[in-house]
């Protein structure tokens with residue numbers, strides 16, 4: 001289908017596909033098997049200027065928007081969701097600085113992020129604060145000109161590998177969401193260490209790790225925006241990043257669809273290629289239709305964000321929930337189309353099916369996305385009365 005991309009967007013797509021096919025595809029199974037962080041690939045992604053895509057030109061980036069980021073994420077995800085998660089989590093961690101940081105913070109951090117010199121992570125989740133993100137227990141107390149952080153963050157993508165961390169912590173007890181604030185913490189700060197590395201079902205090329213803060217002192221100027229704005233910063237960050245998760249869904253679904261179609265053309269049973277059976281054609285037809293629908297929604301919402309729209313919460317939740325449900329369904333069906341071969345590690349779809357599951361869980365589960373959409377619908381109905 002024609003998505004009316006500009007010449008520049010087509011070039012980004014082509015370059016991302018080239019990187020994915022030449023550099024990621026040949027090593028994706030090994031990275032998955034060994035649970036290895038894709039250091040070399042990150043260097044290539046940096047050389048291709050992808051880290052700078054969504055960073056304004058004045059801070060050393062290319063000054064592009066959500067759509068360009070989604071296009072790059074989609075193409076990387078078509079080859080490997082573990083690699084694309086590492087790349088996308090970097091954007092997630094950068095959004096608090098980009099959207100709410102002071103000019104000094106932007107000048108200090110964004111140029112190195114744009115060149116890929118320093119990787120970023122976003123740290124919200126804790127053992128007792130998953131979907132209930134306002135329940136974070138990590139504390140940040142002002143002491144003179146420093147904040148002192150104590151607590152443990154759980155399941156943080158890029159944990160240990162990133163150099164810069166945007167961290168949500170509690171600054172005032174008893175105030176719930178309004179008692180949280182956002183901070184920038186650099187790797188190497190005394191009192192900041194890394195704990196357990198997770199052994200995961202999928203996206204095994206990405207690293208997921210605990211962050212431990214023990215009397216970790218950071219300068220007061222590392223507070224992002226104002227004290228008490230942590231929850232809003234986290235929610236606005238997720239509004240901006242969820243189209244990226246949707247793009248991951250479109251990419252992995254596309255990869256699985258292509259692998260299944262090609263296999264079905266070459267696999268003969270009962271004297272004919274299995275793609276000639278209507279049962280298989282219908283599966284593939286539904287997969288192709290769902291992928292186009294998901295891509296259309298992800299691109300439209302990305303364009304909506306890039307238009308400068310103020311409130312994108314409902315739409316970005318819709319893009320995330322729809323495209324990631326499609327990713328799960330399509331990858332499961334791709335295994336079905338390929339029969340026993342689909343279940344074997346010799347083919348990529350078993351990895352894609354394992355990888356796709358995380359998209360329905362992180363950056364807010366798909367149940368939570370439906371809650372978000374539902375709340376927005378209630379608000380809209382009240383406004384219209």
Ligand SMILES: Cc1cc2nc3c(=O)[nH]c(=O)nc-3n(C[C@H](O)[C@H](O)[C@H](O)COP(=O)(O)OP(=O)(O)OC[C@H]3O[C@@H](n4cnc5c(N)ncnc54)[C@H](O)[C@@H]3O)c2cc1C
Nearest residue numbers: 122123124125130131155156157208361362363364365367
């Ligand atoms: C591989 C991986 C990488 C991650 N990376 C990061 C990261 O980089 N940074 C970060 O901060 N976090 C990260 N996370 C955390 C992730 O965002 C959370 O796992 C997610 O938000 C869900 O929280 P939870 O796992 O605690 O589930 P829970 O909140 O315990 O939910 C359990 C179940 O209950 C449902 N549920 C909970 N509350 C409701 C409700 N109100 N209504 C309906 N259903 C509900 C959920 O949908 C889910 O099905 C990562 C997680 C994983 C697994």
